[in-house]
Amino acid sequence: MSEPMSESTIGAHGKTITVEIMGRPYAVPEGLTMLRAMWYTGHEVVRGAGCLGGFCGACAATYRTKDDVRLRNALACQTLVEDGMSFYLNFSYYPNRKAVYDLDTISDPKQELFKIYPEASLCRNCNACTEACPQGIDVRDGVWKAVFGDFAKVSEMFMDCVMCGQCIPVCIADIAPNHVALYASRAQGARLTAPPQNLALRVTEIQSGKYAAEWTRILSMNEEELKIAAQPSK
Amino acid sequence: MDPIEESKSQVLKGRDERRKLTIPIQTPTDKDRLVHAYHPDYKKDEYHPIRLGPNAGERTVREVAELLESDSSISADLDLTPQYCVDVLVVGGGGAGATAALTAKSQGANVLLVTKLRMGDSNTVMAQGGMQVAITADDSPVTHFYDTLRGGHHKNDPNLLKVLVDEGPMAAQWLIGLGVLFDRDESGNLKTKKGGGSTKPRLLTCSDYTGLEIMRVLKDEVLNRQIPILEFSPVVELLTDPDGRCTGAVLKNIDNGQLIVVEAKSVILATGGSGRLHIEGFPTSNHYGATGDALVLAYRVGAKLAHADTFQYHPTGSVFPEQLAGALVTEGIRSDGGHLVNLNGKRFVNELDTRDVVAAAIIRECAQGRGVKTPAGRVGVWLDVPMIDLLLGEGSITKRFPAMVRQFERYGIDIRKEPVLIYPTLHYQNGGVAIDVHGQSQVEGLFVAGEASGGLHGRNRLMGNSLLDLIVFGKRAGTAAAKRAKSGPAGKLTLSHVTRFRKELEKNGIKPTRVAPIILPDYVRHEEIAHAATVKQ
Numbered sequence: 001m002s003e004p005m006s007e008s009t010i011g012a013h014g015k016t017i018t019v020e021i022m023g024r025p026y027a028v029p030e031g032l033t034m035l036r037a038m039w040y041t042g043h044e045v046v047r048g049a050g051c052l053g054g055f056c057g058a059c060a061a062t063y064r065t066k067d068d069v070r071l072r073n074a075l076a077c078q079t080l081v082e083d084g085m086s087f088y089l090n091f092s093y094y095p096n097r098k099a100v101y102d103l104d105t106i107s108d109p110k111q112e113l114f115k116i117y118p119e120a121s122l123c124r125n126c127n128a129c130t131e132a133c134p135q136g137i138d139v140r141d142g143v144w145k146a147v148f149g150d151f152a153k154v155s156e157m158f159m160d161c162v163m164c165g166q167c168i169p170v171c172i173a174d175i176a177p178n179h180v181a182l183y184a185s186r187a188q189g190a191r192l193t194a195p196p197q198n199l200a201l202r203v204t205e206i207q208s209g210k211y212a213a214e215w216t217r218i219l220s221m222n223e224e225e226l227k228i229a230a231q232p233s234k
Numbered sequence: 235m236d237p238i239e240e241s242k243s244q245v246l247k248g249r250d251e252r253r254k255l256t257i258p259i260q261t262p263t264d265k266d267r268l269v270h271a272y273h274p275d276y277k278k279d280e281y282h283p284i285r286l287g288p289n290a291g292e293r294t295v296r297e298v299a300e301l302l303e304s305d306s307s308i309s310a311d312l313d314l315t316p317q318y319c320v321d322v323l324v325v326g327g328g329g330a331g332a333t334a335a336l337t338a339k340s341q342g343a344n345v346l347l348v349t350k351l352r353m354g355d356s357n358t359v360m361a362q363g364g365m366q367v368a369i370t371a372d373d374s375p376v377t378h379f380y381d382t383l384r385g386g387h388h389k390n391d392p393n394l395l396k397v398l399v400d401e402g403p404m405a406a407q408w409l410i411g412l413g414v415l416f417d418r419d420e421s422g423n424l425k426t427k428k429g430g431g432s433t434k435p436r437l438l439t440c441s442d443y444t445g446l447e448i449m450r451v452l453k454d455e456v457l458n459r460q461i462p463i464l465e466f467s468p469v470v471e472l473l474t475d476p477d478g479r480c481t482g483a484v485l486k487n488i489d490n491g492q493l494i495v496v497e498a499k500s501v502i503l504a505t506g507g508s509g510r511l512h513i514e515g516f517p518t519s520n521h522y523g524a525t526g527d528a529l530v531l532a533y534r535v536g537a538k539l540a541h542a543d544t545f546q547y548h549p550t551g552s553v554f555p556e557q558l559a560g561a562l563v564t565e566g567i568r569s570d571g572g573h574l575v576n577l578n579g580k581r582f583v584n585e586l587d588t589r590d591v592v593a594a595a596i597i598r599e600c601a602q603g604r605g606v607k608t609p610a611g612r613v614g615v616w617l618d619v620p621m622i623d624l625l626l627g628e629g630s631i632t633k634r635f636p637a638m639v640r641q642f643e644r645y646g647i648d649i650r651k652e653p654v655l656i657y658p659t660l661h662y663q664n665g666g667v668a669i670d671v672h673g674q675s676q677v678e679g680l681f682v683a684g685e686a687s688g689g690l691h692g693r694n695r696l697m698g699n700s701l702l703d704l705i706v707f708g709k710r711a712g713t714a715a716a717k718r719a720k721s722g723p724a725g726k727l728t729l730s731h732v733t734r735f736r737k738e739l740e741k742n743g744i745k746p747t748r749v750a751p752i753i754l755p756d757y758v759r760h761e762e763i764a765h766a767a768t769v770k771q
C-alpha cells in the first residue's frame with residue numbers, strides 16, 4: 001500500500017512552537033490543526049476524529065491560549081494550534097437524555113415540546129451554551145425561541161449545528177439545547193410546513209403510471225441503442 | 235508583485251471578458267480524449283491485475299488490488315458463540331445504514347446497527363451540494379436517467395438506474411416527512427439548482443448543509459425508533475454458513491480490542507467509500523473511516539465487485555490554505571456561476587461539464603504550466619467564488635454557502651471577496667460491491683447499500699446522485715433484508731470462507747502485504763520522531 005500520507009505535517013511551517021496536549025508540552029511546527037498536532041506528537045486518535053471536515057462534531061476540543069484565563073471550545077480538525085496553547089480532545093460524549101418521540105402522532109408539536117423537554121422552559125439565561133458553541137450559534141436565544149414556539153426561526157439558526165453537544169454539560173438548567181433545537185427543526189419540517197406541491201405532483205404522475213410505457217421501452221434497449229437515445233439533442 | 239497575488243488580480247480584472255465567453259459542453263469524442271490523457275483513472279502504471287477471487291483478471295488501482303489480496307485479522311479457530319442474535323445487522327452509521335435500519339425496523343425486523351466511529355460520523359454528514367430529484371415541470375425521471383447515463387459513460391446498470399430516478403421523488407417525500415428542511419421558493423415549492431452534467435436543475439439543497447441536515451434527522455429517528463446501536467464497533471470479518479451464505483459478522487470493540495460475534499439472518503453493508511486509501515497519492519475529502527472495508531469484506535466471502543477500478547476525483551478540492559488541502563469546495567459554487575480560471579486569468583472548461591471532464595481539464599492546465607503554485611508546493615487553479623455575489627446579488631454567498639464561508643474564515647480568507655485555489659481531490663468510489671435492484675450482492679444473505687455498492691453510477695457518478703442513492707437503495711436493501719429474515723431460521727456461523735481465501739492466496743503464491751479491513755488510516759508520525767517532539771521538562 002502507498003506510504004501513509006504525511007497527514008501529520010500538512011500545513012507545517014518552519015517555525016517551532018510549544019503546545020500542551022492534556023497537560024504535556026510538545027514542540028510542534030506552526031500551522032498544524034489540533035488534530036494533526038496530536039498525530040505529529042505520536043497520539044493514536046480513535047475517539048475524537050470523525051468527518052475531518054468540520055461537519056460531524058466528533059473532534060470537539062477544549063483549549064486555552066497563552067495569557068488568557070478563558071476556556072474555549074473548538075473543532076480540533078479545523079483549528080490551528082498556537083504557541084502556548086493548551087488543549088485536549090473532549091470526545092463530546094455526554095450521557096444526556098434524548099427524548100423519544102413519534103413525529104407522526106404528536107397532536108400539537110409546539111405544546112409537545114413541554115412534554116418531551118419540560119426543562120427547556122427553565123432556562124436561566126446564563127448564556128453559557130452560546131459561549132460554548134464552536135459554531136457561533138446563539139444557542140440561548142434559540143432555546144427561548146423554541147419555548148415561544150418560533151420553530152421556523154430555530155430551524156434556521158441551528159442549520160449550522162454539528163451536534164457536538166458542547167452546549168449540554170454547561171447548562172445549569174439541565175437542558176440539552178441541541179436536542180431541543182433538533183426537535184423544533186424536525187417538527188417545523190415535518191408538521192408545520194406545507195408539503196411542496198411540485199414534488200407531490202411528480203409523485204402522483206409516477207404512481208399513476210405516466211412513465212411506465214417509456215420505461216418498458218428504455219429497459220428493452222441494448223447499450224448502443226441507449227447511447228443513441230441518451231444524446232442530449234433529443 | 236508576488237506571483238499568486240498577480241494571478242489573483244487577473245482573476246478579478248478579467249470577469250467581464252470571461253462572462254462573455256461560452257464554453258460548450260464537450261462532445262463524447264473530445265471528452266474521451268481529455269479523460270484518457272489526464273484523468274487519474276487512465277494512468278496505466280497505477281493499475282495492477284486482480285489475481286484471485288470473483289474479479290480475477292480485471293485491473294484496478296494498486297491500493298485496491300492490495301486490499302483485495304489482504305489477509306483477515308481473524309484466526310480461523312475463533313470461538314463463534316454469538317453475543318447478539320438479530321434478524322438484520324446493518325453495518326455503517328451513515329445515510330445508507332440509517333435508512334436501511336429504519337426501513338427494516340418498520341417492517342418488523344429486529345435490527346442491530348453497528349458502526350466504526352460514532353453514529354453519523356460519515357461521508358453523508360459532509361455532503362454540501364445537494365440531492366438530485368427530477369421534480370420540475372420540464373424535467374422528468376427519464377431525463378434524469380439519460381443525464382446520469384451520459385455522466386457514467388453509459389456503463390451504469392440501467393435497471394438500478396431506473397429504480398433510482400423513478401423512486402427519487404418518493405425518497406424526497408420520505409425525508410420531508412421526517413422533518414428534513416429542503417430549501418423552498420416563495421410559493422413553498424422545492425427550490426432546485428443545476429448540477430454538473432445535468433440538463434435540468436434538480437438539486438434539492440439545505441443551504442450547503444444538505445448532508446448534515448439529512449444525517450442529523452436520520453440519526454435522531456434511529457434513536458426515536460430505539461434501534462440498538464454499537465458505536466466504535468467496526469465489522470472486521472463476515473461469517474458464512476458451509477454453503478457460503480452470509481450469516482453474521484465479527485465486530486471489534488476498538489476501545490478495548492474485544493471481538494464481538496453477531497448472528498444475523500441478513501447483513502447489510504453500508505460502510506461507504508474508500509478515500510482514505512489515498513489512491514494514487516491524492517488527498518481526500520472523505521471521513522476518517524473511509525477505508526473501503528466493504529470491498530474487502532464482501533470480496534472475501536465471494537461477492538463480485540462492479541467498476542472497482544474507477545474513482546471520482548472531485549474537481550474542486552482546496553489546495554490553499556495548506557490546512558484545508560483536499561477538503562471539498564462544493565460544486566454549488568460552480569452551479570451558481572463561479573468560474574474556473576487558470577494562472578493567466580483564462581477559463582478553460584465549461585464549469586458544469588461532468589466531474590471527470592472538469593477534473594481532467596484542471597489537471598491538464600496544471601500539467602501544462604498554467605497552474606498557480608502554493609507556498610507549500612501544491613498547484614491549482616482559481617475558483618472565482620465572489621462572482622456569485624456579482625451574478626446573484628450581494629449577500630448571496632453568505633446565504634447560500636454558510637459552511638464554506640465559515641471554513642475559510644477560520645484561516646482568514648473571505649471567500650466573498652477572494653477567489654480560492656483548487657485542484658482535484660479523491661472524493662468518491664464510483665464502483666463497489668455489485669448489487670441487484672434489491673440491494674442483494676451475489677452472496678445470499680449479504681446486502682449492500684450506498685457508496686459501498688457498485689453498478690448504479692457507471693464510471694463517473696453524476697453529482698447529487700449519491701445522496702439519492704443512499705435513500706432509495708437504503709430503503710430497498712432494508713426491505714429485502716427484512717423480508718429474507720422472515721423466511722427462515724438463522725444459519726450456521728463459520729469462518730470457512732477465510733480458510734478458503736487463505737488457501738487461494740497460497741495457491742496463487744500471493745503473500746498479503748497487509749491485514750484488512752484497515753479500519754483507520756495510519757496518520758501517526760513515526761515513534762522516534764514523535765518522541766523528539768516531547769519537550770523535556
Ligand SMILES: Cc1cc2nc3c(=O)[nH]c(=O)nc-3n(C[C@H](O)[C@H](O)[C@H](O)COP(=O)(O)OP(=O)(O)OC[C@H]3O[C@@H](n4cnc5c(N)ncnc54)[C@H](O)[C@@H]3O)c2cc1C
Pocket residue numbers: 053325326327328329330331348349350351352353354355356357358359360361362363364365366444445467468469470504505506507519520521523524525527528562661662683684685686697698699700701702704751
Ligand atoms: C465532502 C463530501 C461532499 C459530498 N457532497 C455530496 C453532495 O452534495 N451530493 C451527493 O449526492 N453526494 C455527495 N457526496 C457523496 C455522498 O455524501 C456519499 O457518497 C454518501 O453520503 C455515502 O453514504 P454512505 O451511507 O454510503 O456512506 P457514509 O456516509 O460514508 O457512511 C459509512 C458509515 O460506515 C461506517 N463504517 C465504515 N467501515 C465500517 C466497518 N468496517 N464497520 C462498521 N462501520 C463502518 C463509517 O464509519 C460510516 O459511519 C459527498 C461526499 C463528500 C465526502
